[in-house]
Amino acid sequence: MTTETKWAFDQEYITSFSKEMNEPEWLTELRVQSLAKAEDLSMPRPDKTKIDKWNFTQFEKLLVKSDVFSSIDELPEDVKALVDLEAKDSSLYVQRNNKPAYLQLSKEMQEQGVIFTDIFTAAREYSDLLKKYFMTAVKTDEHRLTALHTAFMNGGAFLYVPKNVQIENPIQAIFLHDDAEANLFNHVLVVAEDNSSVTYVENYISTTGKVNGLVNIVTEAITGQNAKIQYGAVDTLAEGITTYVNRRGHAGRDSRIEWALGMMNDGNTISENTTNLVGDGSYGDTKTVVVGRGEQTQNFTTAIIHFGKNSEGYILKHGVVKDSATSIFNGIGKIEHGASKSNAEQESRVLMLSEKARGDANPILLIDEDDVTAGHAASVGRVDPLQLYYLMSRGIPKHEAERLVIHGFLAPVVNELPIEGVKKQLVEVIERKVK
Amino acid sequence: MAGSVLSIKDLQVEIEGKQILKGVDIEVKGGEIHAIMGPNGTGKSTLSSSIMGHPKYEVTNGTITLDGEDVLEMEVDERARAGLFLAMQYPSEISGVTNADFLRSALNSRLGEGNEISLMKFIRKMDKQMEFLEMDLDMAQRYLNEGFSGGEKKRNEILQLMMLEPKIAILDEIDSGLDIDALKVVSKGINQMRGEDFGCLIITHYQRLLDYITPDYVHVMMQGRIVKSGGPELAQRLEAEGYDWIKKELGIEDETVGQEA
Numbered sequence: 001m002t003t004e005t006k007w008a009f010d011q012e013y014i015t016s017f018s019k020e021m022n023e024p025e026w027l028t029e030l031r032v033q034s035l036a037k038a039e040d041l042s043m044p045r046p047d048k049t050k051i052d053k054w055n056f057t058q059f060e061k062l063l064v065k066s067d068v069f070s071s072i073d074e075l076p077e078d079v080k081a082l083v084d085l086e087a088k089d090s091s092l093y094v095q096r097n098n099k100p101a102y103l104q105l106s107k108e109m110q111e112q113g114v115i116f117t118d119i120f121t122a123a124r125e126y127s128d129l130l131k132k133y134f135m136t137a138v139k140t141d142e143h144r145l146t147a148l149h150t151a152f153m154n155g156g157a158f159l160y161v162p163k164n165v166q167i168e169n170p171i172q173a174i175f176l177h178d179d180a181e182a183n184l185f186n187h188v189l190v191v192a193e194d195n196s197s198v199t200y201v202e203n204y205i206s207t208t209g210k211v212n213g214l215v216n217i218v219t220e221a222i223t224g225q226n227a228k229i230q231y232g233a234v235d236t237l238a239e240g241i242t243t244y245v246n247r248r249g250h251a252g253r254d255s256r257i258e259w260a261l262g263m264m265n266d267g268n269t270i271s272e273n274t275t276n277l278v279g280d281g282s283y284g285d286t287k288t289v290v291v292g293r294g295e296q297t298q299n300f301t302t303a304i305i306h307f308g309k310n311s312e313g314y315i316l317k318h319g320v321v322k323d324s325a326t327s328i329f330n331g332i333g334k335i336e337h338g339a340s341k342s343n344a345e346q347e348s349r350v351l352m353l354s355e356k357a358r359g360d361a362n363p364i365l366l367i368d369e370d371d372v373t374a375g376h377a378a379s380v381g382r383v384d385p386l387q388l389y390y391l392m393s394r395g396i397p398k399h400e401a402e403r404l405v406i407h408g409f410l411a412p413v414v415n416e417l418p419i420e421g422v423k424k425q426l427v428e429v430i431e432r433k434v435k
Numbered sequence: 436m437a438g439s440v441l442s443i444k445d446l447q448v449e450i451e452g453k454q455i456l457k458g459v460d461i462e463v464k465g466g467e468i469h470a471i472m473g474p475n476g477t478g479k480s481t482l483s484s485s486i487m488g489h490p491k492y493e494v495t496n497g498t499i500t501l502d503g504e505d506v507l508e509m510e511v512d513e514r515a516r517a518g519l520f521l522a523m524q525y526p527s528e529i530s531g532v533t534n535a536d537f538l539r540s541a542l543n544s545r546l547g548e549g550n551e552i553s554l555m556k557f558i559r560k561m562d563k564q565m566e567f568l569e570m571d572l573d574m575a576q577r578y579l580n581e582g583f584s585g586g587e588k589k590r591n592e593i594l595q596l597m598m599l600e601p602k603i604a605i606l607d608e609i610d611s612g613l614d615i616d617a618l619k620v621v622s623k624g625i626n627q628m629r630g631e632d633f634g635c636l637i638i639t640h641y642q643r644l645l646d647y648i649t650p651d652y653v654h655v656m657m658q659g660r661i662v663k664s665g666g667p668e669l670a671q672r673l674e675a676e677g678y679d680w681i682k683k684e685l686g687i688e689d690e691t692v693g694q695e696a
Contacts, residue, residue, distance in 0.1 A: 385490050390527035393487050394541035394595060395515035404540060408531025408578070 006039055007148070009062055014151055017062065021120050024127040027134075034140045035151035041144040044244075046270050048328045048360060049299035054242050054268060056145055059214050062154055064182045066099040075102065079174055082203050082421045091116055091171045097182035098154045106169060114198075115160040116171060119187050122158035129160060133191050137220040137250040137276070145244050149185055149216045156187035161196040163224070170199040170232075170418045177204065177237060180211040187218050190231065192255075194224035200231055201419050204265075206238035213240065219247040223255035225279065232417045234262040234426050239294065241267040248272070253279030253308065259286045260416035262426045264433065268296055274303040277311035277342075288317045289413040289426075291433040292325035292357070302346075303332035306339040306372075315346035317361075318410055320434055322353035329361045333374055340371040350380040351409055353402075353434065406434050438465010438632045439502050439518055439602035441486075446497035448485045455481040455693045457659040458497065463603055463634045470637045470645055470670060473656035474678055476691035479638045480524060482656070483607040487521040488514055501603065516545050518602030522592040522609050529579040534591065535561060537579045538598050545599065564597045567627070569620050585612040593624040603634045610644040622647030642674035655681055657690040 009017075011032050018028040043051065069075050072085070075094065083092060091109055093116065094102035100118035109116060115126060122130050140150040157173045175186060184204075192198050204217075215237055221229045229249070237243055243265055249257035257275050275284035284304045292298050304313030313333060321327045333344030344367075350359035363376035383405050391401035407414075410430055417423040441463045448456040455478050463469050471479055485492045486499060488511040499506040501517050509517060529537070538561060543551045552560075565572055568590050580588055589609055596604055606625070610618055625635065625648055637650065645653075645667070653669040654661045655678070663669070663681055672680075682690060 384527070387527045387529055389488075389490055389511055390523065391529070391537070391541075392511035393515055393521055393523075394537075394599060395512055395544045396541050397512050397544060398510070400540060400544065401512070404532050404537065405529060408529055411531030 023123045031151045034147040038147040044143045046299040047330045059183045064179045066096040069102040093173045097179045112165045119156035137248045152185040154185045159190045161192045161198045163193040165196045167198045173202040175204045177206040180208045184215045190221045192223045192227035195226045197228035202233045204235045210239045215243040217245040221249040224252045226254045228256040230258045232260045237265040239266040243269040246272045249275035251282035254281040256283040261288045263290045264429045269298045271300045277306045280308040281310045284313045287413040289410045290319035292321040292327040293323045297326045299328045301330040306335040306342040311342045317348045319350045321357040321359040324356040326358040332364045334366040337368040342372045344374040346376045348378045441603045442500045444498045447495045449493045453693045465634045466631045468635045468650045469652045470650040471654045477656045478659040483605045520601035520604040522606040524607045528581045535575040586617040605636045645670045659692040
């Protein structure tokens with residue numbers, strides 16, 4: 001038996017890494033504490049997926065060297081395609097592996113005191129603000145992966161919208177993974193203070209082809225009273241990358257958090273997307289689309305937890321599974337005691353495209369309050385032969401008819417994405433994956 | 436070039452092991468409009484579905500050809516591209532696919548790769564036909580048949596007919612559930628298609644539709660067969676006298692087929 005540390009990087013390494021990044025002391029300490037705790041914490045237990053053989057913890061490099069992009073023209077074509085190059089006053093952050101590689105801020109944002117920067121700069125320049133919110137919606141000691149996330153965080157973005165500020169144009173972040181040796185421990189923190197509103201859209205994009213790597217993402221979206229965050233994401237990480245992604249919302253009184261998530265990774269993925277409706281009158285809406293293909297196994301747990309009275313939560317998940325892929329969809333609507341007059345609705349639909357594909361939709365309602373309404377719908381099925389017949393009777397070949405039905409099936413989320421380039425990319429990714 | 440010929444000989448069809456069509460013979464040529472009439476449950480819709488290739492119906496005997504080509508050997512989409520069209524009694528609803536995207540896809544699959552219709556040309560054509568059918572132009576961007584009323588669905592079937600311009604169209608109870616104004620619009624669309632290159636088989640219970648579209652031939656279906664054929668005067672007599680005289684003439688007691696008593 002070996003007694004050496006369980007992780008690739010020890011306390012000493014983490015401390016010197018943190019110092020090198022000029023991080024404030026509280027963050028260095030938090031990293032070190034988290035690393036120490038990780039060993040004793042258990043792994044998360046996604047319902048109906050066994051992950052004990054998945055590698056979330058062993059990796060060789062915490063940082064890879066990547067060059068920055070000095071102008072938008074230098075961005076790779078795959079990244080350019082996601083950006084609205086015509087837009088007059090847009091905000092864009094591009095991270096290349098672990099390197100903040102490009103940042104452009106709109107006048108609109110700067111004039112109104114909005115902060116949008118990479119997570120390292122945030123730690124240096126907005127230490128107090130970051131400390132106030134960082135790892136509050138997700139706790140560092142929830143399980144081993146949140147602890148390791150905190151200890152190893154090596155990238156991410158911070159978006160802060162002050163009180164009463166409404167940002168019209170979507171703010172975009174692109175996390176480019178173009179080095180086969182890169183591993184991402186990415187943290188995204190979006191805070192919308194009272195009466196503010198913002199739309200944020202992110203892409204995780206691999207251009208490496210098949211690799212052997214791991215990704216551990218934590219997102220926290222936090223709204224103050226009467227604030228609104230619209231959060232769009234399209235994940236297209238490469239085959240061979242094992243991903244843990246936790247996107248969590250914390251909604252204050254009368255605030256709204258709306259998610260539109262395109263989960264298109266080609267590797268094994270565990271996704272947790274929880275919205276805590278903490279304040280009275282808060283509203284959460286989660287729309288997710290998923291395509292599983294090849295041999296990949298994916299588990300998507302979407303939860304909306306009602307603490308506040310009169311809170312409303314809506315979950316919509318549509319997934320397509322082909323080849324011998326496995327996709328598990330757990331939908332949880334939970335109403336805590338005291339959250340009276342709340343409404344929890346959810347719908348999960350899975351479309352199976354092959355005999356060997358496995359799909360499972362598990363709607364769960366946990367209700368600890370009498371005076372509420374709730375509903376769920378779930379189905380797992382194949383493409384309706386009568387729909388195909390109808391389309392084919394107009395001359396449309398079978399594969400094209402299937403393509404139309406699948407696109408239609410995934411449209412509810414695709415249509416929610418507020419940036420044309422991202423929407424187009426998602427359509428193209430879906431096209432490529434279901435072909 | 437003269438119109439196409441759809442030729443059906445001794446067609447026998449089963450659904451879930453039960454025989455519904457017991458030998459149907461009919462020929463529809465370009466320029467002709469045929470009406471098939473008959474009470475409920477006599478096999479009329481089975482005939483239309485079998486021509487198009489509905490997955491539930493199994494042809495056990497007989498032939499269907501279009502201009503000499505074996506239709507039964509073709510997949511559903513090939514039948515459509517060969518020039519057949521079926522306006523369905525219960526069109527499917529397809530969520531997330533707009534009417535316009537669907538129709539463009541259908542049109543382009545007929546035109547073939549490299550000959551696709553330009554978007555502008557398509558929009559002009561679609562707008563024009565929608566106006567002709569007195570349809571709300573917003574319907575182009577609505578999801579295919581989703582939330583459409585019965586009348587809107589039927590109009591939408593005729594819109595597809597006019598956009599796709601088939602050689603032979605089969606209209607399966609296109610008149611059911613239509614009020615008189617909608618019936619007039621639908622008839623206007625079908626009459627607009629009339630011409631040497633267009634043949635049509637109208638399936639209906641009611642004489643009503645034939646007040647607006649005068650057929651060249653009228654056939655009566657009972658017990659899974661065509662039991663009587665004639666000209667437009669036959670439809671008028673059916674309207675006036677019902678079907679009992681035919682049953683009497685042919686000694687038929689129960690005109691239905693494949694139904695449990």
